Every structure is written in C-alpha cells, then in structure tokens.
Amino acid sequence: MKKTGLIFVAILLSFLIIGCGQDASSTVDKEIVIKLSHVSSPGSARDLGAHKVKEIVEAETEGRVKVDVYPSSQLGGQRDQVEGVQSGNIEMVVVPTAYLGGTQPLITLLDTPFFLPPDLDDLKELYSSDAIRALLDTTEEVGIKTLSIWHTGYMQYSANRPILKPDDLKGLKVRVMASPILFEQAKTFGADGITMDFSETYSALQSRAIDGQENPIDTIFDMKFHEVQSDISLTTHGTLDQLFLVNQKWFESLDADIQAAIIKGVEEGQKVTVDSTYEAIERAKGIILSEGVNIHEVTPEQRTVFEEDAKPIIEFARNHFGEQGKKLFNDIEAEIKRITGK
Known part of the structure; x- marks a missing residue:
C-alpha cells in the first residue's frame, strides 16, 4: 500500500512538471500583439510610416x-x-506635439511659430541634436517614452481669403490644436483660436x-479642406x-532584441514619412x-513682417513653462542659431 502511494505521488508530480513546462513554453512562444494608432487616413504619409514600422518589427522578430x-482615429x-x-491601453501612437499639452506641456515648445528652421535640411539637423533629445526625454516624467520625432510638413494657413500678413488674420475664427502656444499665436495675430477634434474640422x-x-x-x-476653402497661403x-510615443513601462519590459527591432522600425518609418x-x-x-x-506664395518681405509680429509669441513660449522650460527653449534656440548661422 505504501509502495502504491509512492508510485501515485511520483506520477502526479511528473504530470505537474510536464504541465508547468508546457505553460512556460507557451508563455515564451506567445505572440506579442502591439497596437499602433494614429488619426491620419490610410495611405497618408503618417500611415505609410506606421506600416513601415509594422513591416520591420514583424520581420526582425520573425x-x-x-x-x-x-x-483614422479608430482608437479615439x-x-x-x-x-x-x-x-x-495602447502600446504605440503617432501624434502631433500639440496634443501633449495636457500631459507634458514642455513638448509644446515645438509649436512656437517662426522659431524652427524653415529649411528642411536645417530642421533635420536640429531634430538630431542633444537639445531636442533633452526636450523629448521629458515625456518620461509622465510614463511615456518618445522614440522619435516624425516631420510631416510645414504649417500653411487656409481660409476664404489670402493670409499674407498678420493683419489678414484679424477677426477670423481659426482652428488650432490644443496648445497654449498656438492659442497665444492666434491671439497675437488678432484671430480667435478655436480647438476641436480633427475629424470635426471639415464640417x-x-x-x-x-x-x-x-x-x-x-x-x-x-482632409478635403480645400473643398470648403478658397485660399491657401504658404x-x-x-x-x-x-x-512616436510608447508606453514606457511596457517598452522597458520587452526583451532587448524586440526593443531594438522597434527602434529600427521607428527610424525607418520616420524616413518613409518625411519622403512621402x-x-x-x-x-x-x-x-x-x-x-x-x-495658392499664395509669401514673399521674404511679407515673412519678415510675420517674424517681427511673432516675437512676443516667442517670448511667451520661452517664459511660459518656468525655469525648466526656459532652459530647454534657450538650448534649442542656441542650436538653431548654430545650424542656420542666424
């Protein structure tokens, strides 16, 4: 009887060991599914960049x-x-800098008008600088890791009249993203800054x-805004x-090779996005x-008037976020001057 009991215990233990081994194996082999969200339409530059991330990450991780x-805002x-x-709840998102205003307001320093270089090569050099990386790293204070910044074009105004000088904006209700600097921009130029969901702008x-x-x-x-606007001013x-944001805790929990695959995918996605x-x-x-x-070109002389009128907005941005914000802004400004020679 005693011998029979020992045999039964041994068999039971062997089943438990096999079961645990299967569980461990299934955990290791379990597919990781990542949600990557953005608001742009399928086939847009942002979407093509996102699909490049998908392609590389899936290939690199076999x-x-x-x-x-x-x-298209499927996840909000x-x-x-x-x-x-x-x-x-979402692992990765691609969103404009302005939408960090309620989470990490320092990031909205990048919304400052007539501040960043208008030349694309200069802008690319700026975005690879330590000054910009220091700013992007501030999102880690709120549990978000910024892997990259994707340039998706320079801002132009559309309206039902040309906008060739600041006075042309006076009295207009202009949709802006929810950034304190963009509200200040509208106010300084005499417009009424209105924020609303991107999807509501056409109507x-x-x-x-x-x-x-x-x-x-x-x-x-x-977004077909040109269907309901007569003029675009450059x-x-x-x-x-x-x-390109990821949940920091989630990202740091991944194996190093998966992190590397994501970083590689994001870098390649950035190139596709800019080119597209x-x-x-x-x-x-x-x-x-x-x-x-x-479509109206803005002359160098007209741009100079805008730049002069934008100086109070630049000072607002410099001083709005305390000493930390001022240092970050000044460091970026110094880097811009080094790159552009101005």
Whole structure:
C-alpha cells in the first residue's frame, strides 16, 4: 500500500512538471500583439510610416511580434490616444506635439511659430541634436517614452481669403490644436483660436463655424479642406511634427532584441514619412490648383513682417513653462542659431 502511494505521488508530480513546462513554453512562444494608432487616413504619409514600422518589427522578430495599425482615429482622437499610451491601453501612437499639452506641456515648445528652421535640411539637423533629445526625454516624467520625432510638413494657413500678413488674420475664427502656444499665436495675430477634434474640422469649415485652419498642404488635401476653402497661403509659420510615443513601462519590459527591432522600425518609418510627405505635398498642390483653389506664395518681405509680429509669441513660449522650460527653449534656440548661422 505504501509502495502504491509512492508510485501515485511520483506520477502526479511528473504530470505537474510536464504541465508547468508546457505553460512556460507557451508563455515564451506567445505572440506579442502591439497596437499602433494614429488619426491620419490610410495611405497618408503618417500611415505609410506606421506600416513601415509594422513591416520591420514583424520581420526582425520573425513572427514573435505582430503590429496592428489603426488609422483614422479608430482608437479615439489625438488626446484619447495620448491618454491611451500613457495608461498602457495602447502600446504605440503617432501624434502631433500639440496634443501633449495636457500631459507634458514642455513638448509644446515645438509649436512656437517662426522659431524652427524653415529649411528642411536645417530642421533635420536640429531634430538630431542633444537639445531636442533633452526636450523629448521629458515625456518620461509622465510614463511615456518618445522614440522619435516624425516631420510631416510645414504649417500653411487656409481660409476664404489670402493670409499674407498678420493683419489678414484679424477677426477670423481659426482652428488650432490644443496648445497654449498656438492659442497665444492666434491671439497675437488678432484671430480667435478655436480647438476641436480633427475629424470635426471639415464640417466646421463648411458651415462657417470657423473661418480657417493651419496644416501642411498634403493634410489639407487629404482632409478635403480645400473643398470648403478658397485660399491657401504658404506662410510656413510652424511645423506639423509627430511624436512616436510608447508606453514606457511596457517598452522597458520587452526583451532587448524586440526593443531594438522597434527602434529600427521607428527610424525607418520616420524616413518613409518625411519622403512621402513631400511627394504628397507636390502632388496635392497640383490637384488643388486644378480645382480652382488659390495658392499664395509669401514673399521674404511679407515673412519678415510675420517674424517681427511673432516675437512676443516667442517670448511667451520661452517664459511660459518656468525655469525648466526656459532652459530647454534657450538650448534649442542656441542650436538653431548654430545650424542656420542666424
């Protein structure tokens, strides 16, 4: 009887060991599924960049990681996505800098008009600098890691009249993203800054609830804003740049090789996004002009007037976020002067 009992215990233990081994193996082999969210339409520059991330991460990890891309605000608006990545409900998002205003306001320093270099090569050099990395690293204070900044074009104004000098904005209701600096920009130029979800902007322009908005030309085209606006003015007053954000705790829990695959994917996605943006801008310009919308060049003399009137906004940005913000701003400004020689 005693011998029979020992045999039974041995058999039971062997089953437990096999079961535990199977559990451990299934945990190791379990596919990791990553949600990557953005608000742009399928086929847009941002979407093409996101799909490049998907392609590289899945290839580099040989099927251990699957990336599901959610375009067109499927997982919520821009603010929802920032909250989602902060909470860990969404692993990765691509959102404009302005939408960090309620989470890490320092990031909105990048929204300062007539501050960043208007030359793309200069801007790329700036974005690879230690000064910009120091700013991007501040998102880790709120549990979000910024892997990269994706440039998606320079801001241009659209309205039902040309915007060739600051006075042309006076009295207009202009949709801006929810950034304190962008509200200050509108106020300084005499406009009324209105914030609303990106998806609501077309109907607001159509109904004349707002008079104008600011975006790169390819975005204006993708969102069909040119259908309800008669004029686009090439003010190049700011940038629409995206932050590639991940939940910090989640990212740091990943194996080093998976982290490396994601970083590689994000770097390649950034290149695809920039190249696709400028191809799309040239394509959009031609179509918009053919549909009877006016595109106005801003002369160097007109730009100088804008830059002069924007000086109070630059000082607002420099001083709005305390000593930490001032140091970050001054370091970026010094880097811009080094790069541009101005």
